[in-house]
Amino acid sequence: MNRPLMAAALAAAGTLLAAWTSVPAQASTSSTFTSTSNPVLFVHGYSGDGSNWNTMADRFRTDGWPSSYLDQWTYDWHQSNTTTAQQLSAEVDRLLAATGATKVDIVSHSMGGLSSRSYLKNLGGTAKVDAWVSLGGPNHGTDTANTCFDTSCTEMRIGSDFLAALNSGDETPGSPRYATWWSPCDTVINPDSSVALAGAANTKTACLSHTGLLSDATVYAQTRDMINS
Template identity: 35%
Template structure:
């Protein structure tokens, strides 16, 4: 699955760069799961005014949508690192739209410095900048729909970055519910990159890392455990902001967020998928096409009508996850 390798590859690139910096003088700068019985929607045709190279997912970005009394908050979707709005939300966006939500999705953090073949992916710029971009999109959604608040559903980087908007950019007054999939509030130790990064900084090699990696993926080192970004996010008593209702959805099979318990958030409802459904072996990317995850999202967005979650065997090799 392309996105799995792209996301893991981005973090592996951090390892390679950090290793290079440590050896360069400072002057040189499981078995397949049973397929889930949920049909995947067809690839969407671009909406009027949509970018044909970055199309909206089906069910999203109808700027004429007006929320009803049952679901008064529009849902804004935030994708993960090396993803975009189309590939991350092809399953969840139409499912929410079919339940009566006004759904909106953006591709944030695109970097014109990367090779042309990769300019359709997002999440590459500094998360502070992406949070400002995200906030502008929320403003547009509120203006178009007439709603007072939005609900957020984010995946990976999209489960972390929007909280910067909430906590530091005045977004708390605009957000009601916040659902994160495969979050990483305490960062990741993937491939030991966090230790390599700390060692490089201790040796005075941070400028070499910054000059080599940051122009292409400024956010990559921000995900590492102990990063300045994560320290700031946890300041003042923790990441959670009063007045926002948080739900975090975590998988024990996360191969990008290591350990997976980095996704636990004080003040949130933390859901580990396998506690309620041991046969759900969805990993970091596959959760965005996971029927069990979808049910948890629906319950989090509408707790007054929450339904028992039906356990469906699911994993990265199932047809939906390979899309």
């Protein structure tokens, strides 16, 4: 081969090699934000705030969700969960208006599951929510609430009037998809069986603490795939 032809061949080979090595590995389609993905409204628990979701929200951003679709909402956790449900209703409407979406997905931790369930059951939320997630939610009460006295906390006591009304009839009403995650090592929610709901997809996690549910990578991936399915 003469020198000009050899040089051209080597240049072409180099270009092809560069193209092969510069193509990034494709992310799983299940972890990618799409045109059908909903905005996510995060609802924290007792004594928490919106910053509790920083790790999970960052993971959603890494997987393609725009920040405008990730609402780390903060509310007054001392008040009745019924009051919080009313405020949550307004926040859902605000998020829908801001994004132009028709439905939201709600991801809740601990007590946040109670106000969001109240919104779904009593305030028409089933028409505006596509998927609902409870991470370590005291859906049927917890004995750790016996030692605190805020209105919201007394509502978490096993056998409270609030929980009796919330759990009466269908525990997963309407068309939203419901899912819960519970840990056998969660010492805040007692008994462990409190978390699961009839009609929901109920998942046992690895040995995680109550707050560990917020940052565990596996719980995140399962949550992401559930709401994005």
